[in-house]
Amino acid sequence: MTRYEYAKDMYAKIGIDTEAAIEKLSALPISMHCWQGDDVVGFDSKEALSGGIQTTGNYPGKATTPAELMADIDKACSLIPGKKKLNLHACYAIFENGEFADRDAIEPKHFAKWVEYAKERGMGIDFNPTFFSHPMVKDNLTLSSPDEETRTFWVNHGKACLKIAEYFANETGVPCVMNIWIPDGYKDIPADRFSPRARFKKSLDEILEVPYDKTKVYITLESKVFGIGLESYTVGSAEFSLSYVNYKGITPLMDNGHYHPTEVVSDKISSLLLFNKKIALHVTRGVRWDSDHVVIFDDETKEIAKEIVANDALDRVFIATDYFDASINRVAAWVIGLRNVQKAMLNALLTPHAEFTALQDSANTTKLLALQEEMKTYPFADVWNEYCERCGVPVGENWFEEIEKYEAEVLSKR
Ligand code: RNT
Numbered sequence: 001m002t003r004y005e006y007a008k009d010m011y012a013k014i015g016i017d018t019e020a021a022i023e024k025l026s027a028l029p030i031s032m033h034c035w036q037g038d039d040v041v042g043f044d045s046k047e048a049l050s051g052g053i054q055t056t057g058n059y060p061g062k063a064t065t066p067a068e069l070m071a072d073i074d075k076a077c078s079l080i081p082g083k084k085k086l087n088l089h090a091c092y093a094i095f096e097n098g099e100f101a102d103r104d105a106i107e108p109k110h111f112a113k114w115v116e117y118a119k120e121r122g123m124g125i126d127f128n129p130t131f132f133s134h135p136m137v138k139d140n141l142t143l144s145s146p147d148e149e150t151r152t153f154w155v156n157h158g159k160a161c162l163k164i165a166e167y168f169a170n171e172t173g174v175p176c177v178m179n180i181w182i183p184d185g186y187k188d189i190p191a192d193r194f195s196p197r198a199r200f201k202k203s204l205d206e207i208l209e210v211p212y213d214k215t216k217v218y219i220t221l222e223s224k225v226f227g228i229g230l231e232s233y234t235v236g237s238a239e240f241s242l243s244y245v246n247y248k249g250i251t252p253l254m255d256n257g258h259y260h261p262t263e264v265v266s267d268k269i270s271s272l273l274l275f276n277k278k279i280a281l282h283v284t285r286g287v288r289w290d291s292d293h294v295v296i297f298d299d300e301t302k303e304i305a306k307e308i309v310a311n312d313a314l315d316r317v318f319i320a321t322d323y324f325d326a327s328i329n330r331v332a333a334w335v336i337g338l339r340n341v342q343k344a345m346l347n348a349l350l351t352p353h354a355e356f357t358a359l360q361d362s363a364n365t366t367k368l369l370a371l372q373e374e375m376k377t378y379p380f381a382d383v384w385n386e387y388c389e390r391c392g393v394p395v396g397e398n399w400f401e402e403i404e405k406y407e408a409e410v411l412s413k414r
């Protein structure tokens with residue numbers, strides 16, 4: 001008997017079909033953020049990263065060209081099991097032959113290379129307008145700016161991106177999630193909290209005037225509580241964002257780094273599932289603040305996965321990663337984080353949710369706690385290893401040798 005067969009039997013005894021779990025996980029797309037590969041720099045400007053987000057560290061070998069970034073994504077994907085979708089930011093536009101278009105004027109053709117890349121790999125593409133790291137961010141404001149020229153520039157950026165999102169969906173045949181996040185806010189106590197939010201609302205309304213096919217493009221709105229240098233007030237707060245989503249029938253996006261430190265996104269998922277057809281997540285790891293550390297296989301990541309699986313919402317939740325660590329090998333950072341998201345999902349798929357719910361409903365919370373804890377020492381790793389093997393990616397820590405090789409042969413020569 002192999003270790004997997006033994007594990008399969010053990011799970012079967014508690015009513016869990018490991019084969020069904022593996023099958024479900026294989027079909028679940030995880031949207032892989034391209035920006036881990038180059039510290040959220042992109043290709044369209046030499047501006048420093050702004051918007052109250054920060055990468056720290058200067059590990060050698062970061063991608064500085066589209067070819068390098070694509071090669072790094074390929075390397076990472078070869079070590080990550082499961083289905084991947086590519087998550088691009090507008091600042092990753094690829095300009096050729098000396099041409100250039102500013103953010104308010106980008107067109108689908110500036111992403112043709114990415115489409116070609118994704119098609120060759122059978123991947124869908126998600127998209128994000130880039131409302132930061134640009135000279136038109138005035139006084140830390142974009143869509144909420146009181147300066148009409150600034151606000152209009154960014155509205156035009158949003159409109160341009162919506163067309164590109166639809167182009168991605170049409171080209172790849174996979175719906176595109178277009179996520180709007182603006183950094184706008186104030187470092188210190190604002191005199192007027194209302195007007196910036198009113199202008200943000202107006203700007204979003206204007207962007208959404210662009211006709212688009214709602215079966216092909218899902219527009220999500222990501223909220224945030226604060227940013228670095230924007231500590232006192234964030235225009236796109238949770239209340240603003242949820243209310244706006246509700247008012248326009250778009251999709252909410254929760255980033256688990258974007259709440260007060262004792263709040264957890266795992267507890268918010270059920271509420272949003274009740275009132276939205278679809279929801280979207282940015283899976284990250286905040287250490288004391290929205291630090292965007294690499295996702296690990298920790299309790300909250302597992303709990304987020306549990307909420308998706310236990311609520312039968314695998315087809316209602318758009319799962320994307322969003323973190324950026326410049327202090328370690330960036331390809332490894334992708335692999336660690338994405339493998340951990342996959343692990344958390346598998347762990348949730350190997351949990352007897354219906355039985356646990358019955359215990360809750362019959363108020364047998366003693367047994368519930370006992371069994372929840374016993375599940376933690378079930379032979380999860382044997383199913384995980386089997387899954388990796390079937391996906392054709394290295395089992396266990398064996399993937400790290402590939403990273404060492406890639407670092408020696410490719411990254412260190414950049
Ligand atoms: C920032 C948000 C946002 C960005 C990316 C780069 O706090 O999480 O999603 O991380 O758009």
Ligand code: ZN
Nearest residue numbers: 222255282322
């Ligand atoms: Zn995010």
